[in-house]
Amino acid sequence: DARVTQTPRHKVTEMGQEVTMRCQPILGHNTVFWYRQTMMQGLELLAYFRNRAPLDDSGMPKDRFSAEMPDATLATLKIQPSEPRDSAVYFCASGRTVSSTEAFFGQGTRLTVV
Amino acid sequence: AQKITQTQPGMFVQEKEAVTLDCTYDTSDQSYGLFWYKQPSSGEMIFLIYQGSYDEQNATEGRYSLNFQKARKSANLVISASQLGDSAMYFCAMREVSYNFNKFYFGSGTKLNVKP
Numbered sequence: 326d327a328r329v330t331q332t333p334r335h336k337v338t339e340m341g342q343e344v345t346m347r348c349q350p351i352l353g354h355n356t357v358f359w360y361r362q363t364m365m366q367g368l369e370l371l372a373y374f375r376n377r378a379p380l381d382d383s384g385m386p387k388d389r390f391s392a393e394m395p396d397a398t399l400a401t402l403k404i405q406p407s408e409p410r411d412s413a414v415y416f417c418a419s420g421r422t423v424s425s426t427e428a429f430f431g432q433g434t435r436l437t438v439v
Numbered sequence: 440a441q442k443i444t445q446t447q448p449g450m451f452v453q454e455k456e457a458v459t460l461d462c463t464y465d466t467s468d469q470s471y472g473l474f475w476y477k478q479p480s481s482g483e484m485i486f487l488i489y490q491g492s493y494d495e496q497n498a499t500e501g502r503y504s505l506n507f508q509k510a511r512k513s514a515n516l517v518i519s520a521s522q523l524g525d526s527a528m529y530f531c532a533m534r535e536v537s538y539n540f541n542k543f544y545f546g547s548g549t550k551l552n553v554k555p
Contacts, residue, residue, distance in 0.1 A: 358543060360543075360545075367545060367546075367547050367548065368530065368532075368545035370542065370543055370544075373543075381542070414482060416484060418484070427474065427486045427489050428474075428486070428534075428543065429486060430476070430483065430484035430485075430486070431483075432481075432482065432483045433482050433483065433484075435482070
């Protein structure tokens with residue numbers, strides 16, 4: 326059963342530390358999305374990639390967040406330095422093409438910055 | 440302006456009854472897609488159903504159907520014969536495809552509680 330895999334599932338870190346979240350998209354999917362979910366803001370699109378190239382990362386705070394796809398099987402979202410307001414659930418989703426009919430989500434990484 | 444509006448923060452339904460979750464959207468694009476996702480308490484996001492803007496028939500997937508009214512810009516989710524396992528948050532989403540970019544917008548969600 327193909328699925329998007331995210332690691333870690335949970336992360337607790339101290340303010341100022343670097344956090345790296347990883348996502349393995351479904352094999353053959355060439356579009357990858359990163360979302361952040363909070364109670365206050367709901368689901369926010371942070372960035373998305375097509376064929377490993379970033380198409381839009383305007384939703385991401387540039388000073389501390391970075392997103393990359395070093396290869397087709399791995400997408401990373403990095404926060405450096407982390408702040409308490411970054412505490413959220415971060416979801417990765419993948420889809421087949423730009424116009425694919427669905428995006429499949431991973432189980433999310435619950436990040437807590439203390 | 441909100442791209443996706445879900446006006447029902449919470450709803451209750453009796454087991455085995457049907458329930459409609461409302462969703463309205465705002466776009467000036469001709470080509471777009473509408474989605475519903477379910478998020479149970481475990482936190483994962485589960486894709487339920489998709490409707491393309493050019494699809495003339497309402498989408499159906501098992502007990503889920505999407506009541507698509509293009510002129511009214513609404514895409515309500517209908518769950519027939521509710522089950523206890525349907526208790527979850529439900530998110531309506533829209534994808535706009537313009538200039539080869541691909542933007543997803545989510546509503547604030549509706550929390551559905553199915554009562555035995």
